[in-house]
Amino acid sequence: KAGVTQTPRYLIxxxxxxxxxxxxxxxxxxxxxxxxxxxxQGLQFLFEYFSETQRNKGNFPGRFSGRxxxxxxxxxxxxxxxxxxxxxxxxxxxxxxxxGYTFGSGTRLTVV
Amino acid sequence: xxxxxxxxxFLSIQEGENLTVYCNSSSVFSSLQWYRQEPGEGPVxxxxxxxxxxxxxxxxxxxxxxxxxxDSSLHITAAQPGDTGLYLCAGARAAGNKLxxxxxTRVLVKP
Numbered sequence: 362k363a364g365v366t367q368t369p370r371y372l373i374x375x376x377x378x379x380x381x382x383x384x385x386x387x388x389x390x391x392x393x394x395x396x397x398x399x400x401x402q403g404l405q406f407l408f409e410y411f412s413e414t415q416r417n418k419g420n421f422p423g424r425f426s427g428r429x430x431x432x433x434x435x436x437x438x439x440x441x442x443x444x445x446x447x448x449x450x451x452x453x454x455x456x457x458x459x460x461g462y463t464f465g466s467g468t469r470l471t472v473v
Numbered sequence: 474x475x476x477x478x479x480x481x482x483f484l485s486i487q488e489g490e491n492l493t494v495y496c497n498s499s500s501v502f503s504s505l506q507w508y509r510q511e512p513g514e515g516p517v518x519x520x521x522x523x524x525x526x527x528x529x530x531x532x533x534x535x536x537x538x539x540x541x542x543x544d545s546s547l548h549i550t551a552a553q554p555g556d557t558g559l560y561l562c563a564g565a566r567a568a569g570n571k572l573x574x575x576x577x578t579r580v581l582v583k584p
Contacts, residue, residue, distance in 0.1 A: 365515075394571065404516075404561065404574040417571045451515050461506050462572065464515030 363387065365465035367452050373471045379440040382468045386433050386454030392416075393435040394462065395427060398449040407450075410435055442472045476500055477564055479575035487583055489551055494560050494578045497544045502564035505538055505545045506572070510559040519547075552582045 366385040374380050386393050394417075395407040406419040410429035427437040433454075439446055449469050453462035480495045496505070504523040508516035520529050522538035522545065529536045533556075535548040549556055559579050563572040 396572075396574075403576050404563075406571040406573070409571055419571065453515070461518035461521045463518065464508075466513070467515050 365454050367465035367468050371469045374442050378442050381438045384435045384452030390454035392455040394453045395437050396451045444472050447472045476573045477575035479578050483579045485581040492549050494547045496562035496575050501542050504565045506563045508561045554582050554584050557582050
């Protein structure tokens, strides 16, 4: 079966721009989470959606937002990009609570 | 401050040797997961442990969850170069809650 698909794989943006990243979970998975991974901070939780509702949110500024559609696909948006937003953004889906997560390959965002 | 502390941060060993990675916290977790990540890819789930004192074995990998559900360890027997990667532990406080990741242990197995 298809895994978690994230698009695009690589992205270069300029400071001040905004960006939208997309995630298609494994078919049947209703929970989708987003994480930011940087060398300095490691993996940090952004938010989690379940059946189109944001169920959990991490400690990131309001410039980071997301949504989930009825088909469980999810998008995250970052507005007014800063250099520090350069990171690998990972999406993960899960079949149910306490099941492990399946991660996508991530979107490598570089802000210049 | 990391809620989950992994040690060591880096481990370099020869093929055939054993290794253990530790994941410690002062907090109780309802479940703990171990992942392995290779460069340019997302983490891949190795195991989920949910019961205090639980031990799970996957071929040469042995995972333990502490009795108090605050710590865990990953032991690899007779490591192979294919075991090279970043090992991450992640804990969930409650069902459906966000995962808190440890800082990771980078393992290098030299042939």
